[in-house]
Amino acid sequence: MNKISRIILPASIFAFFAITKSVLAFSGNQFYTGFDVGIGSQTLQYNNSADLTGTTTFPANTTINYTTPFYNSVSSPVYMGGLMLGYAKSLRKNFNLDFEFSVRGNAGSTSETD
Amino acid sequence: MQEYTAKTTVNFPYTFDLVLKPTVLLTDKLAGYFKVGPSYTHMNTTMSFTNNNALLNQSFNVTNGDQNTNIWGYVVGAGLEWAATERFSFFSEYNFHQYVSTTLNSVTITDNGTANGQAGVTINNTIDYSRKVSPFLSLFNIGVHYYF
Numbered sequence: 271m272n273k274i275s276r277i278i279l280p281a282s283i284f285a286f287f288a289i290t291k292s293v294l295a296f297s298g299n300q301f302y303t304g305f306d307v308g309i310g311s312q313t314l315q316y317n318n319s320a321d322l323t324g325t326t327t328f329p330a331n332t333t334i335n336y337t338t339p340f341y342n343s344v345s346s347p348v349y350m351g352g353l354m355l356g357y358a359k360s361l362r363k364n365f366n367l368d369f370e371f372s373v374r375g376n377a378g379s380t381s382e383t384d
Numbered sequence: 385m386q387e388y389t390a391k392t393t394v395n396f397p398y399t400f401d402l403v404l405k406p407t408v409l410l411t412d413k414l415a416g417y418f419k420v421g422p423s424y425t426h427m428n429t430t431m432s433f434t435n436n437n438a439l440l441n442q443s444f445n446v447t448n449g450d451q452n453t454n455i456w457g458y459v460v461g462a463g464l465e466w467a468a469t470e471r472f473s474f475f476s477e478y479n480f481h482q483y484v485s486t487t488l489n490s491v492t493i494t495d496n497g498t499a500n501g502q503a504g505v506t507i508n509n510t511i512d513y514s515r516k517v518s519p520f521l522s523l524f525n526i527g528v529h530y531y532f
Contacts, residue, residue, distance in 0.1 A: 294415050294467040306475075306527025314394055315518040317485075324495070324509030334509070348396075350523060358407070358531070368405035368417070376521070379395035384513075 302356045306374075312348040314380050317341060340384040348378035388493065389434040390513060392449070396521070399425040399481070401459050413467045423459040423481050427519065428452050429488055442497030442507075449491040455519075457483030465529070473529045481521040488515040 318340040326332045352374030358366045403421030410416055431449030435442065463477025491513040499505035 294409055294413060294465065294473065300531045302529045302531040304475075304527055304529035306477075306525040308479075308523045308525030310479075310521060310523035312394075312396070313520040313522070315520075316392070317516040317518075318390075319514055320390075321512045321514075322509055324507060326505070326507050328499075328505035348521065348523070350399075350525070352399075352525075352527075354527075354529075356405075356529075364409040366405075366407040366409075366415075368407055370401075370403050370405055370419070372401045372403075374399045374401070376396045376399060379393050381391055381393040384390045384392075 299360055300358045302358060304354050304356075305352065306354070306372075307351045308349070310348050310350070311345050312376075312378055312380050313343065313345040314382060315343045316382055316384075318384055320384070342382050342384070344380050344382045346378060346380040348376050350374045350376045388436060388444075388495075388511075390491075391432045391434070392488070392515060392517075393430045393432075394517065394519070395428050396425045396519070397428060399423060399521075401479075401481075403459060403461075407465070415465045415467075417463055417465065417477075419459070419461045419463070419477070419479070421459055423457045423483070424454065425457065425481075425483060425519075426452070426454050427483075427486065429517075431488075431491065433491075433493065441499075442495055444497075445494045447492045449489050449513075449515075451489045453486065455483045455486055457481055457519075463525075471531055473531070474526070475529060476524070476526045479521075479523045479525065481519075481523075483519045485516055485518040488517060490514040 320338045324334045354372035356370035358368045403419040405417045405419045407417040429451045433446045435444045461479035465475040467473045493511040495509040
């Protein structure tokens with residue numbers, strides 16, 4: 271059993287893929303579809319400001335007017351999954367130009383505090 | 385300590401990409417490609433304020449700063465694709481998205497009150513809080529293509 275799982279099975283899989291024809295070697299034009307999953311980071315650069323105007327009655331009526339800038343860059347992990355639809359156009363023997371449309375859903379949020 | 389703390393939370397629930405992918409066949413079963421094109425995403429932002437000043441009996445009001453908007457950007461990336469059979473291939477790629485800088489809803493805070501135990505001391509403040517955000521997404525993806 272050990273020999274089968276450690277040697278014969280991987281070798282069979284490798285041999286299967288090695289002798290199977292390649293879709294990438296196809297010389298015509300083809301549509302394709304697919305899906306993907308991924309992980310990454312979401313970065314947000316902020317350029318914020320708070321403009322305060324006001325009055326205080328002590329010790330005398332005092333008018334306040336100032337601006338506080340806030341510059342922040344924050345990152346957090348994001349996880350995604352997507353679907354795609356594409357068209358691979360063969361231009362030369364070893365060169366394709368693909369047109370691909372994809373829609374992806376992202377899970378993850380980034381918070382910033384001023 | 386500031387009179388208040390402002391917290392903005394952003395997420396991008398979905399993204400659309402339309403790309404061109406020049407693809408070069410490196411071997412019969414392996415191809416490398418670049419990708420570039422426009423990207424469109426939905427951005428949700430929520431904002432919350434915390435009043436930090438316990439010295440005053442304040443009336444502290446904040447207008448709503450939540451916002452949902454759609455923004456354009458671009459995506460560039462590169463990847464490798466490996467053909468498993470005549471129909472299926474596996475790929476792994478890196479994508480970088482950048483979206484336009486977006487001005488979020490500005491918020492007006494009115495902050496009026498009288499100091500505790502200090503007769504005659506009152507404040508009457510208005511704070512205009514504005515935010516501009518530049519979003520970036522960096523993603524490493526793996527996936528499967530089916531050709532038909």
